[in-house]
Amino acid sequence: MAEARIPVRMNRLCCSICSQVLGNPVTVPCGHNFCMRCIQDRWDREERSRSPCSCPECGDRFPRRPLLIENTTLADLVRDTPALKRARTGSKTGSPLCGRHSISLDVYCCTDEKVICQECASSEHTGHTFGFVSRERRRNQEELKNIQMKSQQILQKHEKKQKNLKKALERIQEEARNTEDHCEAVLAGVIDAIQRHFLSLKKVIGAQGEATAARVQTSLQTLEVRMNEMRERSAELERLAQTDDDVHFLERWPSVRRLHEEDHPHPLGGASEDPxxxxxxxxxxxxxxxxxxxxxxxxxxxxxxxxxxxxxxxxxxxxxxxxxxxxxxxxxxTSQSHGVNITVTEQTVEPKTRADFLQYACGLSLDPTTAHQDLAIRAGDKEVRNDKSSTMFHPERFLHRRQVLCREGLQAERCYYEVEVKGDKAEIALAYRGMDRKSRSSLSAFGGNAYSWSLDRSRNYSVSHRGESVQLTTPPSQHRIGIYLEFKKGALSFYEVSGSMKFLYKVEAKFTEALYPGFWLGEKCCIRICDLRHDRL
Missing domain, CATH: 1.10.287 (Helix Hairpins)
Structure with a gap:
């Protein structure tokens, strides 16, 4: 065998301070060995008591605190001796025994890669390379760690690939939503083209509903009368069927039969018409x-x-x-929603007065299908209030935040609109149509993500995007806010509007798709989209 047994008594490998097997053994100048932690703690106490450092074994005192030297040979001996001791007492501790010699399997044949006992090593593995089982375990443990590390690296690559595939799936789903929203925006543009006629159309539809409902109501009343008559005749038929008087039966039967036959050939007029x-x-x-x-x-x-x-x-x-x-x-x-610039002259001149801004006025209307359940849409979809009595529900609504979007997506070269704000806290925002509406996190909050920009109005103004806010020193002084969007240029400006335009803040960004105006409402707040058609004239 390459390695012999080590005839060392365990008590000689114990620290005289803690009486335990030496842990990280070190040698002091007098030649005695101790656990590094034990001798350091001993000398620390002696220094605190201002006593010279000494050897706990022989009592030698040192003029200065000695430098400890790690005894690597003794450390190896300590490891091998307990390992050998555990191997020899394997039968007592439950370790496996050789089936032929009934002694501990404490030898590892490196040549045959097999765990054997000492007798098997002497008789059957002559000339082979041997090692202690514990030491070979440590050596192979290092290889196992390398394999685990490589396996972990491969797993991390797979996880990264999985993450990329999930992101790709999210992008596909997002693009599908964007495509759906784009189609909806195109159709909304058609509605915008006849926005001024919408109120009159509503009256026509209302008249249709009243006329149709009146016809149905008349048919319903007529039907109820006939049903009552039939119930009375059915009761008479039942009484006639139950009579025991044959003469009475025959006398009544012809008239009752004629009345019954008259109920069927006369269906209700217009019953087949679709109301x-x-x-x-x-x-x-x-x-x-x-x-x-x-x-x-x-x-x-x-x-x-x-x-x-x-x-x-x-x-x-x-x-x-x-x-x-x-x-x-x-x-x-409202061709702005299709990206058409409606201004021919002075396209490069920046607007300064309110009359200049009104050249780019666009018509907007609130989209009730996006409104949070606490918000009530009124005044022809031009006004929204924080009204917790509302019971509105729609799958496209904002689920956890009191927010609402407009129907119209803005992507013309220049767009301008104004809103009236009543209340202490509100947010005036523009967002992409595909912005999350179901999350409780900032993903669904105007200005809290990469898909929206928001002017926050409370005691002071602030502008938010991606969850970061720029605090303005300007306190609100007007209820009317003007919003000026230069889509292609990538600029969004906010103003307070009175007789003049008071500049608040300008956002610069690269807009990649149509922006939908939106609002968040605080307690007892109301926001109204201003009709600028008359002001523009």
Whole structure:
């Protein structure tokens, strides 16, 4: 065998201070060995008592605190001796024994990679390389750690790949939502094109509903009368069927039979008509009109833009006439939601006065399907209040925050709108349509994520984005707020509006998709979208 047994008594490998097997043995100048922690603690106490450092074994005193030297040979001897002792007492401690010699399996044959006893090593493994089981375990333990490390690295790569795949899946789902929202925005643009006619259309629909409901109500009343008559005749039939008088039965039967036959050939007038058909026809007509108006607006604005870019003009008067006509067509359509710039002249001049800003006014309406259940939408979808009596529910609403979005997505070169705020706390925001609406975290809060920008109005103003806020020193002094968006330029500015425009803050960012105006309302708060059509005239 390459290694012999080590005939060492365990008491010689014990520390005289703690009486335990030496742990991290060190040698002092007199040659005695102790646990490093034991001798350090001993000398620390002696120094605190201002006594010279001494050897606990022989009592030698040292003029200065000696430098401890680790005894590596003794440390190896200590490890091997307890290991050998455990191997020899394997039968007592429950370690496995050799099936042939009934002694501990304390030898490892490195040649055959097999655990054996000492007798097997002497008789059957001559010339082989041997080692103690405990030492070979430590050596192979290092290899095991390397394998574990490599396995962990591979697992981390797989986890990273899994994370990337999950992100890709999230991007796919997000893109699907964005695509759906984009389609919805296009259809919302058609509604915007006839926004001024919407109130009159609502009256028409209301009249349709009242007329249809009146017809149905009349049919219902007639039906109830006939049902009562039939119940009376059924009761008479029952009484006739129960009579024991044959003569009475035969006398009554002809008249009762005729009355019963008269109930069936006369169904209710108009019963086969669909009472909802007028509404369906109205929706179809509006859909057709919307498509026609959208095509017309796209064609006209494309022609106007090409004409303006080429500089073709019939003189100053002709240009003014053309611009007036264009302005009238612009007022009949909110083409901003399609990215069309409706201003032909002075496109590079920055607006300064309120009249300048009103050139870019856009029509907005609140989207009730996005409103939190505590918010009530009123005044033709132009006003929102914090009204906890509301019972509204829709799967697209904000679930945990009192927020609401507008229907219209803004991505024209320039857009401007104003809102009136009543209450102490409110947020005026613009957000991407796909912003999270279900989370309790900042992902659903205006200004708390990468998908929204918010002007927060309380005792002072602040502007928030990605959860970071810029505190403004300006306290609110007006209830009307102006919002000016330059989509292509990537600029968003906020103003207080009175007779003049008071600048509050300007955000610079790269907008990648249409921005939807939105609002958060504090307690007892009300926000109204201002109608700027009359102010623009």
């Amino acid at each position: 909802l058909r007028p509404f369906e026809l109205t929706k179809r007509a509006v859909d057709k009109l919307g498509r026609q108006l959208e095509v017309f607006c796209d064609t006209e604005f494309a022609t106007i833009s090409r004409t303006a870019d080429s500089g073709e003009s019939g003189g100053e008067t002709g240009r003014e006439t053309e611009e007036d006509g264009m302005q009238q067509r612009c007022e009949a359509s």
